[in-house]
Amino acid sequence: MARVWPGARHHRRALSMADSIHALAIIGTGVMGTGIAQIAAQAGLAVHLFDARDGAADAARANLVATLRILADKGKIGADAAAEAASRLHVAGRLSDLAACDLVVEAIVERLEPKRALLAALEDVVGESCILATNTSSLSVTTIARAARHPGRVAGFHFFNPVPLMKVVEVVDGLATSPAVGDALVSLAERMGHRAVRAKDTPGFVVNHAGRAYGTEALMMLGESIASSGDIDRILREAAGFRMGPFELLDLTGIDVSHPVMESIYEQFYQEPRYRPSALTRQMLEGSRIGRKAGHGFYRYRDGKPVDPPPPQPVPAVDMLPPVWIGAETEPDRDAVRALLVGLGASVEDGAAPSREALCLLAP
Ligand code: NAI
Numbered sequence: 303m304a305r306v307w308p309g310a311r312h313h314r315r316a317l318s319m320a321d322s323i324h325a326l327a328i329i330g331t332g333v334m335g336t337g338i339a340q341i342a343a344q345a346g347l348a349v350h351l352f353d354a355r356d357g358a359a360d361a362a363r364a365n366l367v368a369t370l371r372i373l374a375d376k377g378k379i380g381a382d383a384a385a386e387a388a389s390r391l392h393v394a395g396r397l398s399d400l401a402a403c404d405l406v407v408e409a410i411v412e413r414l415e416p417k418r419a420l421l422a423a424l425e426d427v428v429g430e431s432c433i434l435a436t437n438t439s440s441l442s443v444t445t446i447a448r449a450a451r452h453p454g455r456v457a458g459f460h461f462f463n464p465v466p467l468m469k470v471v472e473v474v475d476g477l478a479t480s481p482a483v484g485d486a487l488v489s490l491a492e493r494m495g496h497r498a499v500r501a502k503d504t505p506g507f508v509v510n511h512a513g514r515a516y517g518t519e520a521l522m523m524l525g526e527s528i529a530s531s532g533d534i535d536r537i538l539r540e541a542a543g544f545r546m547g548p549f550e551l552l553d554l555t556g557i558d559v560s561h562p563v564m565e566s567i568y569e570q571f572y573q574e575p576r577y578r579p580s581a582l583t584r585q586m587l588e589g590s591r592i593g594r595k596a597g598h599g600f601y602r603y604r605d606g607k608p609v610d611p612p613p614p615q616p617v618p619a620v621d622m623l624p625p626v627w628i629g630a631e632t633e634p635d636r637d638a639v640r641a642l643l644v645g646l647g648a649s650v651e652d653g654a655a656p657s658r659e660a661l662c663l664l665a666p
Contacts, residue, residue, distance in 0.1 A: 319433070319486035324348060327394065327403040329420060330410035331362035334437050337465025338407055340366055343387040344379070345494040350403060352394040354410070359393045366391055397427050405490070407459055409437040412562065417441065418449035425451050433483050435459035439510055439559075440566040443476035443503045453478035459487050460507060461496075463555060472501045472508060479503075505570035510563060514577045518564060520548035521580035531600045536614060549600035552583070553593035561587045625649045627656035629664040639665055 326342050328335045331353040339349045339362065351359040367388045374384035394400055406428060408420055417436060424434060434456045436446055447456035458474025473487045484500060491498035501507040506514070520534050529537075535547020552560050564579035571577055586592065586599065593599030594606060601608045626648045628639055643650050643663075656662050 319431070319482055322431075323404040323433070323486065323490050325350065325403045325405075327352060327400040327406040329353070329400075329406060329408040329424075331359045332409065333463055334461060334465065335407075335409035336362045336366060337463065338409065338437070338461055339391065340369060340387075340466055341494045341496065343390045344370075344383070346390070348390050348392065350392045350394045350400055352397065352400060363391050363393050397423060400424070401427050401429070403428060403432055405433045405435060407435045407437055412438060412440065412559070414441055414445060417446050421446060421449045421456065433457065433486060435487060437461055440506065440563040440570075442505075442570070443474045444478065447476045447478055454480035455483055457483045457487055458501075458503065458507070459491075460501075460509075462509070469496050470509070471496045471498050473498045474501050474503050474507055476503045506563075506567045510567065514567065516544075517548045517552055517560065518577055518579070521582055524549075525580060525582055532611070533615070553599035553601055553603075555593070556595055557583050557586050557592040557599060623648055624659050624661045625651050625657060627651040627653070627660040627662050629662060633665045635665055639663065 325348045326339075327350045328339045328342075329352050331339070331351050335351070335353075339351060343349045343366070351362055353359040353362070370379070370384040370388050373379045374381045379387075400406060406424055408417060410416055410420060417438065421434060421436075428434070430452070432455070434450065436443060436456070436458055437460055438446065438458060439460055443456065443458040444453075447453035450456050453476065456476060457479045458472060458476070460472040460474060462468035462470060471491045473484050473491065475481070475484045488498040488500065499508055505511065516538075520531075520538075523529060523534060524531055531547075531549040535549050538544045538547045539550075546554065561579065561583040564577070564583070568574065568577040568579055590596055591598050594603050597603050602610050626643050628636055628643075628650065633639075640650055651657060651660050
């Protein structure tokens, strides 16, 4: 059934559109394209892989088949499921091989013009009900979609690295995106075992906007010599409960990806000072010290594993603990701090002012 873009009756259409996504094309079979292909094939979709670089799609398919086999060997998925998912992976030699796909997800280079050129070329190939999605992490979906004859079918479908483990995906509605298209992507994300977050088309969407407070701010702290990268990572991991510190995350994502994203979001927010990129990562980018994939970023890596994790600061040995005086009587955690210190065997002073020997703890 031919569908009109954009259109009314979108809820009914969204359901039927989501159900009718069987064949998915992935364009750009790098890190992200390969990850998206894996979860789609495991969810039962036929996946067609296309890359502009000769042999890249074949290599991605071979890697995916190997990954699925490893998952089966480790008992994470059944051997039959692995074989079936592998059988759903196909290599497309030309764009025109993607004519029958219901959804195309592009994960090519993060530059506006190639993405827009690809979109325009795709519309000559695919059917009119095919959804065109971009995995862009920092470009405007609305700007990309302007290259399309039917911008209503264009949406952001922004996954995170590594895709099979990072279970969140942002579904981004551009100004002209038909609501049914976003709804269909949300529903598909669920089929693939991911949690979709609907986001407006604003710089960085949700995660990379919020992430300014993580990476950009950590770089600011490092630049101001407040603490070393190892200490900042350790504090955020061990005390704040993050899986990775900001510098470990920058090394994983790659500074070649993250630095341009920082620049792009900063510019899109009209040079908001809080989002100012760091000269440190610019220099690392120029020097190809871009993280894990280069074997060297904030840390050094061998076979993908850090080789020189910074040693934690040793705890000094102290024979005699001084008495402790706790300030800030109005501080609500004062009693808890006191109980902790007593539990550690410290003698706690209760006077209004500390003695000369006291270690003074303030709990602001
Ligand atoms: P990548 O460099 O690993 O892979 C890109 C692939 O696209 C390459 O194989 C390249 O040959 C191919 N390609 C480039 N131009 C092409 C074109 N015009 N037609 C067909 N194929 C083309 O890149 P990666 O890291 O997978 O990123 C891809 C997209 O995903 C970018 O838009 C990026 O911003 C976005 N993204 C990346 C994340 C990451 O952590 N690496 C996270 C979320 C989104």
